[in-house]
Amino acid sequence: MAMQQVAPRSMEGGAAPAPAPPGTDMTGICFRDQLWLNSYPLDRNLVFDYFALSPFYDWTCNNEQLRMRSIHPLDLSHLSKMTGTEYMLNEVMEPHLFVIRKQKRDGPEKVTPMLTYYVLDGSIYQAPQLCNVFAARIGRALYYISKAFTTAASKLEKIGYVDSENETPLESKVSKEAIDFKEVKRVDHILASLQRKLPPAPPPPPFPDGYIPPPTAEAEKGPETQQAGEPQQPSVDPILDQGPAKRMRF
Missing domain, CATH: 1.20.5 (Single alpha-helices involved in coiled-coils or other helix-helix interfaces)
Structure with a gap:
């Protein structure tokens, strides 16, 4: 950031020519006067005098009129009675941070904010x-x-380029692998030995009382030989279809 400094007022009767009003966008510059900082303390009473040296200061503001009348430029009792552009000290964290707001006053309680500036450790910036x-x-x-x-x-x-170079068809890999019948027989022998070591399977549980097994192929041929008037029992599960009345009592 460029370091700019405004020439001080002339002490030989009169003031130095006032600079042009500052532009709206001055966020690209920074002002710092180390000589002034070495000579005066930076507090809420003198920070406005330090700000008036920067190119951000508008010499046509109401604060400058109060300075010409030997009144503190931030005296709100006088600023509230004026109209036009003014600066106000918004926030203070002595001695590191001072926030100054530029606003337009149209009445004692009617102000419109315009721009904001801040003094950070002696350097003055325009807030974006x-x-x-x-x-x-x-x-x-x-x-x-x-x-x-x-x-x-x-x-x-x-990654895709490397994979396309190293990629080989799956069918070619399978075709290259020959089947080893000795290995197949060895696996079968191991499985058979394991099966012999296992205990025999337990017998199936008995059918419940009254259960009629489903008809087999021979039973299906039976109705053809049976007499037409002879009734047939339906193959039903007594537990599911006949309800709790057919259950055994202990």
Whole structure:
């Protein structure tokens, strides 16, 4: 950042020519007067005199009129009775931070904020507007996101290129592998020996009382030989279809 300094007032009867009113966008510059900081303390009473040396100061403001009348430039009892551009000390954290707000006064209680400045450890800056802060942050985020996608895409292209070079058809791998019948017989022998070592399977549980097994193939042929008038019992599960009345009593 450029360091700018305004020439002090002339002591030989009269004042130095006032500089042009500061522009709206002066966020790219910084003001610091080390000689003044070495000579005077930076507190709430003298910070405005230090701010008046910077190029951010508008010499046509109401505060300057109070200074010409030997009144403290931040005296609100006098500023509230005036109209026009003025500066107000908004926040103070002595001796490191002072926030000064430029505003337009249309009445005792009607003011419109314009710009904000802050004095940080003796250096004066113009605070950027909120829309400019959001635009800068979003632009920076988009830059890093785009850079991340570009890096990821380049790595994926390299991975795909290596895989395409080393890729071999699955069928060719299977065809190259010959079947070893000795190994197959060995596996069968191991499985048979394990099966012999296992205990025999337990017998199936008995059917419940009254259960009629489903008809087999021979039973299906039976109805053809049976007489037409002879009734047939339906193959039902007495436990499921006949309910608790057929259950055994102990």
